[in-house]
Each structure stands twice: as structure tokens, then as C-alpha cells.
Amino acid sequence: MKLYVVPTPIGNLQDITYRAVTVLKEVHLVLAEDTRTSGNLLRHLEISKPMQAYHIHNEHQTLAKLIERLQKGESMALVTDAGTPAISDPGYLLVRACIKNGIEVECLPGPTAFVPALINSGLPTDRFVFEGFLPHKKGRQTRLTALKSESRTMIFYESPHRLLKSLEQFVEYFGPERQVSVSRELSKHFEETARGTLTEVIAYFTEKTIKGEIVIVLAGDAR
Numbered sequence: 432m433k434l435y436v437v438p439t440p441i442g443n444l445q446d447i448t449y450r451a452v453t454v455l456k457e458v459h460l461v462l463a464e465d466t467r468t469s470g471n472l473l474r475h476l477e478i479s480k481p482m483q484a485y486h487i488h489n490e491h492q493t494l495a496k497l498i499e500r501l502q503k504g505e506s507m508a509l510v511t512d513a514g515t516p517a518i519s520d521p522g523y524l525l526v527r528a529c530i531k532n533g534i535e536v537e538c539l540p541g542p543t544a545f546v547p548a549l550i551n552s553g554l555p556t557d558r559f560v561f562e563g564f565l566p567h568k569k570g571r572q573t574r575l576t577a578l579k580s581e582s583r584t585m586i587f588y589e590s591p592h593r594l595l596k597s598l599e600q601f602v603e604y605f606g607p608e609r610q611v612s613v614s615r616e617l618s619k620h621f622e623e624t625a626r627g628t629l630t631e632v633i634a635y636f637t638e639k640t641i642k643g644e645i646v647i648v649l650a651g652d653a654r
Contacts, residue, residue: 432501434529435508436522438515438541441644442619444475446542452476454539459505462497464521468512485509490524497525501534513644515543519563519588544617545586548646551624552584552612555651559584565597575604582651591615591641598633601649605629610650616643 435454440446455461455478462485463469473480485493501507509516509525515538516522529536549556560583565571578585589597594613601609607630614624621643625635 432504433506433535433537434501434525435506436516436526436536436538437508437510438539438543439469439472439510439513441513441542441544441617442622444472446618447472447476448539448541451539451541452478455480455508455510457506458508460500460507462507462509462525464511464516469510472510485521485525487521490521494524494528498528498532498534501529502532513542513544515541518543518545542618544588544614544644544646547617548612548614548624549584549586549648551614552648553626554584554610554612554648556584558582559586561586564588567593575600579604580652582653584651585649587647587649589645589647591643591645594641594645594647595633595636597647598629598636602629602633605649605652612648614646614648615641617646619643 435458437451437454455473455476458480461469461473461480461482463482464486466482466484470482497507509522511520511522514520517526526536545561549559560581562585565574565587601611608628611629611632612624612626613632613636616622625632
């Protein structure tokens with residue numbers, strides 16, 4: 432009776448850990464954000480295991496049945512499409528429900544996009560704040576206003592088609608000379624990190640076709 436939270440590679444399949452492979456082989460059920468994506472990973476690892484979809488659209492509906500199965504003695508591995516579950520991905524509700532019901536939760540260490548992006552940025556790493564995805568509409572301006580005086584390094588996730596819009600909005604709130612680092616396709620063949628002022632990085636990506644998952648690392652207020 433245990434839930435394992437299992438990080439999966441964010442790009443390079445060699446980043447899977449030996450321990451993650453062992454857990455995936457031993458559990459009764461794999462809970463996957465997208466069974467097709469995780470199915471490809473399991474086939475690559477030569478693991479055959481029952482899978483069930485667990486994502487943001489069915490979390491509430493499936494929670495009670497999953498807890499019931501765990502209480503009956505089953506073990507489960509929670510995985511997401513890439514990275515560590517519950518970090519800007521489904522997982523929080525299930526972990527909370529397990530704790531509430533006395534079910535053991537074990538989170539394995541492993542890949543997550545924001546750590547290499549932060550270290551690659553060259554910006555201070557001693558104190559930072561992870562903001563994940565900003566709200567697209569409601570609450571976005573409120574969140575950015577609250578961050579104007581943030582002195583810690585700030586980390587954001589963003590999609591390729593919204594990158595330039597977000598960087599331009601950052602200029603409005605943080606000024607054109609604020610230092611920023613943008614990493615994309617981390618751990619993949621076309622991995623890239625662009626560093627400089629907001630103005631410089633906007634100019635750089637304006638000339639490019641932007642693809643891949645994006646991590647923005649923004650310097651804090653130095654005043």
C-alpha cells in the first residue's frame with residue numbers, strides 16, 4: 432500500500448534513474464498523465480504494466496477509487512509526461528488524499544526542468560521563487576504586480592507561442608534592462624539557453640522559430 436511519485440525524463444531518455452525503473456517494474460499500476468506518452472517510455476524500458484489515465488481533467492472523479500485500491504494493498508506509480516509529477520502537473524490532489532488516509536507516499540528524486548534552467552542562467556541560485564505558469568488572463572496582472580519588488584531569482588514555465596508576449600510584458604513590469612535567461616528543449620538535441628537583458632533576449636527570439644518547452648529565469652529586483 433504505497434504511492435510512488437516517479438519523475439520521468441524531460442527529453443533525454445537516458446535520464447531515467449535505476450530506482451525509477453525498479454519501481455515501475457514492481458508496482459501494480461502506473462498512473463499516467465497521458466497513457467500514450469508514458470506507454471512509449473515503458474516500451475522503451477521493456478516494462479509491461481497496467482496503466483490508467485490520471486490528469487487535470489479527471490483528478491476529482493478518479494480520486495476516491497484510487498484511494499480505495501491503495502487501501503486494499505495495491506501499489507501505484509504516478510508519472511507525468513515529463514519531469515516530476517505535481518510540479519506544474521497533476522499530482523497534488525492524490526498526494527494530499529494519500530496523506531489524509533494514512534497511505535505512504537514516496538517521492539523519488541529525478542528530472543525536473545527548472546533546476547538545470549536555473550543553474551544554466553548564471554543568475555543567483557541561493558534564493559529563488561518558482562512561479563510555474565502565470566495565469567493566462569484572470570489574475571495575471573495581479574501576480575506580476577506582486578512580483579515587481581521580488582528580490583529573489585524568479586522562475587517561470589511558458590509555452591513557445593506565448594514566450595515573446597510574456598517577455599514583452601515583463602519589460603512593462605520589470606524594465607527592459609532586467610537580466611533574463613530563457614532555456615528551451617532542455618536535455619534534448621537542440622537544447623538552447625539565451626541570456627541577456629529582456630530587450631536583448633526578445634530581439635534574439637524575434638528572429639527565430641520558437642519550439643519546445645520553455646523555462647524563463649528572471650533576475651530579482653536588486654534595489
